[in-house]
Amino acid sequence: MATDEVEQHALARAVAVEILVHGPQPRASLARRLGVSPATLTRVTRPLVATGVLVEGGAIRTPGRGRSSLPLDVVPDARHFVGVKLTRESIYGVLVDLRAQVLHTEVVAEPSLAVHEVVAAVTDVVNRLRARSTRPVDAVGVTVGGRVDGGETVTDSPFLEWHDVPFRTLLAKEVGEPLLLANDVVGLTMAQQWFGYGRTVADFALLTVGAGVGYGLVIDHRVVPTYVSPVSHLPVDPSGPLCRLGHRGCMSAYLSSGAMCATASEALGRELSYDELLALAEQREPVATRVVSEAARALGLATAVVTSLTGVERIILTGEGVRLAQIAPEALRTGRLAYSAGPLRPIDPVVMPMDFVEWARGAAAVAIQHRFP
Amino acid sequence: MATDEVEQHALARAVAVEILVHGPQPRASLARRLGVSPATLTRVTRPLVATGVLVEGGAIRTPGRGRSSLPLDVVPDARHFVGVKLTRESIYGVLVDLRAQVLHTEVVAEPSLAVHEVVAAVTDVVNRLRARSTRPVDAVGVTVGGRVDGGETVTDSPFLEWHDVPFRTLLAKEVGEPLLLANDVVGLTMAQQWFGYGRTVADFALLTVGAGVGYGLVIDHRVVPTYVSPVSHLPVDPSGPLCRLGHRGCMSAYLSSGAMCATASEALGRELSYDELLALAEQREPVATRVVSEAARALGLATAVVTSLTGVERIILTGEGVRLAQIAPEALRTGRLAYSAGPLRPIDPVVMPMDFVEWARGAAAVAIQHRFP
DNA sequence: GGCATCTGGTTTCATGGTGAAACTATGTGG
DNA sequence: CCACATAGTTTCACCATGAAACCAGATGCC
Numbered sequence: 001m002a003t004d005e006v007e008q009h010a011l012a013r014a015v016a017v018e019i020l021v022h023g024p025q026p027r028a029s030l031a032r033r034l035g036v037s038p039a040t041l042t043r044v045t046r047p048l049v050a051t052g053v054l055v056e057g058g059a060i061r062t063p064g065r066g067r068s069s070l071p072l073d074v075v076p077d078a079r080h081f082v083g084v085k086l087t088r089e090s091i092y093g094v095l096v097d098l099r100a101q102v103l104h105t106e107v108v109a110e111p112s113l114a115v116h117e118v119v120a121a122v123t124d125v126v127n128r129l130r131a132r133s134t135r136p137v138d139a140v141g142v143t144v145g146g147r148v149d150g151g152e153t154v155t156d157s158p159f160l161e162w163h164d165v166p167f168r169t170l171l172a173k174e175v176g177e178p179l180l181l182a183n184d185v186v187g188l189t190m191a192q193q194w195f196g197y198g199r200t201v202a203d204f205a206l207l208t209v210g211a212g213v214g215y216g217l218v219i220d221h222r223v224v225p226t227y228v229s230p231v232s233h234l235p236v237d238p239s240g241p242l243c244r245l246g247h248r249g250c251m252s253a254y255l256s257s258g259a260m261c262a263t264a265s266e267a268l269g270r271e272l273s274y275d276e277l278l279a280l281a282e283q284r285e286p287v288a289t290r291v292v293s294e295a296a297r298a299l300g301l302a303t304a305v306v307t308s309l310t311g312v313e314r315i316i317l318t319g320e321g322v323r324l325a326q327i328a329p330e331a332l333r334t335g336r337l338a339y340s341a342g343p344l345r346p347i348d349p350v351v352m353p354m355d356f357v358e359w360a361r362g363a364a365a366v367a368i369q370h371r372f373p
Numbered sequence: 374m375a376t377d378e379v380e381q382h383a384l385a386r387a388v389a390v391e392i393l394v395h396g397p398q399p400r401a402s403l404a405r406r407l408g409v410s411p412a413t414l415t416r417v418t419r420p421l422v423a424t425g426v427l428v429e430g431g432a433i434r435t436p437g438r439g440r441s442s443l444p445l446d447v448v449p450d451a452r453h454f455v456g457v458k459l460t461r462e463s464i465y466g467v468l469v470d471l472r473a474q475v476l477h478t479e480v481v482a483e484p485s486l487a488v489h490e491v492v493a494a495v496t497d498v499v500n501r502l503r504a505r506s507t508r509p510v511d512a513v514g515v516t517v518g519g520r521v522d523g524g525e526t527v528t529d530s531p532f533l534e535w536h537d538v539p540f541r542t543l544l545a546k547e548v549g550e551p552l553l554l555a556n557d558v559v560g561l562t563m564a565q566q567w568f569g570y571g572r573t574v575a576d577f578a579l580l581t582v583g584a585g586v587g588y589g590l591v592i593d594h595r596v597v598p599t600y601v602s603p604v605s606h607l608p609v610d611p612s613g614p615l616c617r618l619g620h621r622g623c624m625s626a627y628l629s630s631g632a633m634c635a636t637a638s639e640a641l642g643r644e645l646s647y648d649e650l651l652a653l654a655e656q657r658e659p660v661a662t663r664v665v666s667e668a669a670r671a672l673g674l675a676t677a678v679v680t681s682l683t684g685v686e687r688i689i690l691t692g693e694g695v696r697l698a699q700i701a702p703e704a705l706r707t708g709r710l711a712y713s714a715g716p717l718r719p720i721d722p723v724v725m726p727m728d729f730v731e732w733a734r735g736a737a738a739v740a741i742q743h744r745f746p
Numbered sequence: 747g748g749c750a751t752c753t754g755g756t757t758t759c760a761t762g763g764t765g766a767a768a769c770t771a772t773g774t775g776g
Numbered sequence: 777c778c779a780c781a782t783a784g785t786t787t788c789a790c791c792a793t794g795a796a797a798c799c800a801g802a803t804g805c806c
Contacts, residue, residue, distance in 0.1 A: 410794045
């Protein structure tokens, strides 16, 4: 369609991305940021405004002299996207606009782990979200926990118990194109990069705390492909407990929800859920506090290792279990400082609480970024 | 001068870099690799050949039909560079050509750690190397161990005991421009990137073993700025020995030459130098073998952590003490596997033996890369 | 030998993106 | 009312680019 031809232009996309990421701005500001002349910027934005992708906001007065500026903004509803996140138990879907604002949510139980049933269930979720949309959905993003190869194949997903499933193609036959498949943490990272705490920096890392420990990395504005939860098995204490893979005292032995619950349940003599454990720690129950503090210390250590090895300016902590960073901030800090060389660089980890809808929003971010390469 | 104007053109630089990094190639091949048309390539190389920066080699026949190709090569002597590496004891200088081939070497003892005396000594080394050059030196690169800020200031160098010394400007007054200042490991990384094992990959990491543990990172063909030896203080075993900064069982407690010598000397009841220790381990002396094996295991762990957190395809091990990787390969492998999740990715670390001249060559690489941004 | 064919490399030419500069628009301050 | 400052537009000359036609050199087949 016509608007697509317009967006073929690299500079047009750069303008749209700049506005998406850094908010509405007058043409003069965009020209400076993108390093082009005002003439070029006028030229490139004209068709975008004409086709309704961008709109001029009301005149804004800056102190001092000079003409008022007319900030350009994207029209959020100019594009709609769908994001779907698969877990072992449920399928979370969201319909979002260009700014990744959630317009609708759909959650269904995972029917089974059989591929064709999952395909059918995802298709159903996407179709229901499509029905709620006021305009055609421009792209669909799907994310799964586990290794995804080339955006095509789920090489290995411990949660879904899948191996080498060409999921994207199978799903695209039902859902249609464009359909993007990615790792769930990659999606979350892309969402943070454009719409979250990663907007203002060139480099950042993201750690997720929950069933496993997830890890995403952005260097120089690009998502760096990393592999299955490399942080999960960082050494913390070689005399510590064993994790499921038989590593002694690795990160996941302290920080994964399963390990934390197992440790606390054994010590307390009764079964504890993850939420109960965190709630007990909030109330300063001694055993829960100890388990959560050790987890926070391990997380702090992970942040220190990640920041030092990658040189990132910012680190984002998130995931279902990130509350533990708020419950035991001093333990987090202890872990960060344990192996630091010299004075600590002023990188306070950003804590972003989240729920499962946020994962689906990450999947949508994959779709959004795909439209603005 | 004229040739400089020629190299202003971004594409001309890209051609020169392509040939420097991947060797002489015919125009057709260069056009394909750089993603431009043959027409453009002819145009952009014409002035380079005319000014003598590039030369056509003899016609090369490829099997099958078609016209022979005329590979273009850089004229190594078209540019000369000087690289200088400062250590606490000595100043190492090299004169190199465009391919970073060493033409001359100069080594002098560090007069003192007083800044003005170091400036004078470096100036002297550079001038002596200039005198040996058959053409004007195009740029000078200087590297130091420690933190360098913005290519200007030595923020903190434990070896030189300097803090916030505006070394580049001070030195440039004597030596002249262009003068580049950088961290020593960054220089080594840049040398490997263009002229060593990093040539063929987009991402790699480099670890140096010696007095400290150095760390360099290249992601997507760009050197990522990291901070002072972040690897030095990775945790290995929280019940292990203390390092100088008071960390229990960190990398440098196992892997730095000082810590290794101290441990071995104490166990053997006599003072051992680093070289003696490594030589003893080569002869399978039990105590030395144990110390070196533990160091190799720690190094293996470091490689595993680095590869998993950065996703690099290749890791280069080097430094004065890298022999230990060859003395205890099985311990290196043990360390790599200790905390791996699932099957190990096929990344065998590349071991590159080196001496101090190699450090100076790294400094020269900083100068060379500066001329081809 | 003659000719088709293949690849390397060059020249010509039309195209399209670009910024400098001049210009209009809209505001403040004297 | 005029000087000035900033935003945004239009004009115009420039130049890097690739498509296409073309030349150069080599092979293989008839």
